[in-house]
Amino acid sequence: MAIEEHAPSTGTSATADSRQAVEVLYSTVDPKWVARLVADEYDLGVPDDCRLLFAGHNDTYEVSVGGGSYAFRLHTRGKWWLRGEGDVRFELDLLTHLHRHEVPVSYPLPRRNGDLLGTIPAPEGERFYSLFSWAPGAPPSGELTVDQAYLVGQTLATIHVTADLHTPEHPRYHLDVATKLDRPLAELDEAIRAAGAEDEQTIRHHAGEIRAQLAAFDPGPTGWGIIHADIQPLNYHFDADDNITIFDLDMCGYGWRAYDLAYCYTRTGDPQRSAMLDGYQSVRPLSDAEHSMLTTFGRLAWIAHDGRPVARLAQLMRDPYYSGSL
Template identity: 35%
Template sequence: MSQLLISVIHSILDSEALIDTVLRHYPISDIRNCKLYKRGLNDTYLVETDQQRYILRVYRRGWRNKQEIDFELELLAFLHEQKQSVAYPIVRKDGVLTTEIAAPEGTRYVAVFSYAAGHAVNEKLDGIQSYRLGEALAKIHQTLDKFKSSFTRPALKSEYLLDWSLEAIAPLYQHRKRDMNYLQKQVDKIKKQLEEFKLPLLAPAYGICVGDVHSGNAHFTEHNEPTLFDFDQCGYGWRAFDIAKFLHVAIRMKIDVSVRNSFLEGYQSIRKLSENELSSIPVFIKAAHIWVMGINTNAVGDVLPYGWFTEEWIDERLAMLKSL
């Protein structure tokens, strides 16, 4: 009987093959190993040499297009040039930042990054680290006011944060009509509240945001100096949203409120927020919560299986939304 050909929606690339076919294009020598480190929206590999470590990211097909990837990498290269503490992309020997791969599911892109010094603290974030992380974000915001790109990214505004998210969530929970109606009402309420704040579409209140700053996306040295990484969710938006995104993750991690407040204090030691920006943060926390729900449900079928999205999953997230 002849074998049947079948399509692939998400492949895991062989680590050894990445050394032979991809890493040879980068100025990295004496590679000891390349290991799959983490699966998520993208696949992350840890690359180790005799002297250093690097991160290799294989972007998931269908999540980010080439324009969006180039925007992120160009932004990180700019921040590195401006002496901001971020994990930056390693340039290939031919001067290019990405490598194109013909994966079974179609074209995928690879980027290699420097390894952030220190270690992640996650829910063990303390007040000093939180303050330093807030400072670092404010400095990045100020630096990015000078950044210009010819590439595009989705804007972190209501259409993407809320409408797009609802479109991803609703098909999985059509049988929960009352809850989906509640979610729609929350989306409408958040949109109205954000309009009432009349936040300007000008710097410093508006500009490029990191999109996912939190204590799991930064490493801290023994002197509590942070290096930020994972700018996969960056884009133009209100800077208050970036602060809200940190607070949303910190609440989920059950990080103490005093530690969360230290982040805001650190940020404001560099850039003072307006009253309207401060007032908008609790609303943006709700928007961030819905956006994360949307990102998760958008990944169903390839990164996350349908079995992940149980009744308990939606119950827990709606309960948290109500508590916010």
């Protein structure tokens, strides 16, 4: 297997001969080797082409077979939301369930032995792989149209209500106060302390308000359950007829449904925001308590977003709908 290894911090690569000289953070695999693996493990035929699309949280390859395309994913190890095999299988089983109920998602395909998941050896340790149906179309170019925003909200609600019909066989993490507030605040603590006094005070104040409001919040009987947790334009495609396909449920877990909606709702302008909310409520109406929490969940979603500069985060605490630059 042809592997390129990547060392931490510098982002440099190393050959197998210098493997002992670096601490391997992650590796990427030659697309030609991926193509051979797909030919051997899946009943699709011999791929015509394979190319690496994205290397990051996961490595994603486009595999072309007989005029059709598939997405091959090498799951990255060591992320806080991916503790082991059960976490990956939770996602794959959920996607299979959603697909069987005709929810428009990219879904996993079985290997020849019927398993949805396989493993390969890698310098950083064993890695899981899976193959998905292709999401036709492309991410929205620029601002969503009103019709597209409505469909995003409607499809997200459909995922929520359909997930309630699913009984998972594997455990999965909770997107709760500890995960979405305590963890990112701890990671940002040094940067927040180094920020200006006004920005630090703003972030600390709103974090305290969020914590208090969550403690008093009753999500109701269907307001807590399986959510996507990363519903944003890079994770859904629209085709030429504006049909949507949602993918990358890598971060899915148990959380507040209103948080899932607020994650994309606060990142959308009007009138698209109103259309998104209308689309969601056409399938799953929000309770009054959930509706009143959308702005709070929007602030929480900004805090939980990795890599947010402190000055920008402070502005988003003041106005979670802010779309300008600093």
